[in-house]
Amino acid sequence: MEFEKVTYYKTPIGVARIVGDDDGISSITVVDSATESSEHIPECLQECVTQLEEYFQKKRTVFTLKLNPQGTNFQKEVWKSLLQIDYGETRSYLEQSRILGDEKAIRAVASANGKNPIWIVIPCHRIIGSDGSLTGYGGGLWRKRWLLEHENPPQQQSLF
Numbered sequence: 392m393e394f395e396k397v398t399y400y401k402t403p404i405g406v407a408r409i410v411g412d413d414d415g416i417s418s419i420t421v422v423d424s425a426t427e428s429s430e431h432i433p434e435c436l437q438e439c440v441t442q443l444e445e446y447f448q449k450k451r452t453v454f455t456l457k458l459n460p461q462g463t464n465f466q467k468e469v470w471k472s473l474l475q476i477d478y479g480e481t482r483s484y485l486e487q488s489r490i491l492g493d494e495k496a497i498r499a500v501a502s503a504n505g506k507n508p509i510w511i512v513i514p515c516h517r518i519i520g521s522d523g524s525l526t527g528y529g530g531g532l533w534r535k536r537w538l539l540e541h542e543n544p545p546q547q548q549s550l551f
Contacts, residue, residue: 396433399426400440402447404534407510409436409443415459419443419510421530439512445505446511449541452478453514462506469503476517479543483521511538 395417400407406426410418413435432440437457445451460470472491476482482490484504489498503528507515516538520526528535 392421396435398429398432398440398442400432401428402443404537405530406514407417408444409439410493411436411439411459415457416509416512417459417461418508419512420508421510421534426461443511447541449543451541456507456512460508462503464492464501464502466506469500470507470509470515471511473504473507473515473517475516478514481539484518484526485521487518501527517542 395410396411398409399422400409402421402495405421405423406428408418408420408422408426409416416436416439419439424491442451442454446454460467462470468491469487472487475490479532484497484501485494488494488500491500501518504515504518507513509527510530516528516530519539525532525535525539
C-alpha cells in the first residue's frame, strides 16, 4: 500500500497543503499557520504545484490534474459538477442544484460544496448566492473574493 505524500506551496493567499499519490490529488487545503513552502516536492505532486503556480500567474485557466477526492457518491457528483464551471464564471447554489437535477437539494449541495477537499482545482469558490452575494467559503470570504477577482478582474470605470 502506497502512502500519500504531502507538500506545502506558498500562494498569494496562503500556504496550500497538497496531499496525493500516484492515484491522484486527494486534498488541497489552505493552512493559516506560518508554514513555509516545502523544499522537496514529491514527484507525484510536482505537476499540481506547477499548475497552481501557473494559475496564480494567470497562465492557466484549466487544470489537467488526476484527482482522487474521497467522499460519498453524492459529494463526488456535486464536486464533479463544480468542474463544469468555467474560469471567470460563477453559478448560484440554486443553479448548481438544478443542474444536478433537484433544486430542493440546495442545502445538501451547499453542504457537499463545503466539504470539497480540493481547493481551487475543484472550484467551489465559483458558487455564489442567488442574489450575487459571496456566501460560505471554508477558506474565508476574503479568499473567495480574491479568487473571483483574480479570475474575472473588475473593469476599470472610465472617469469621462
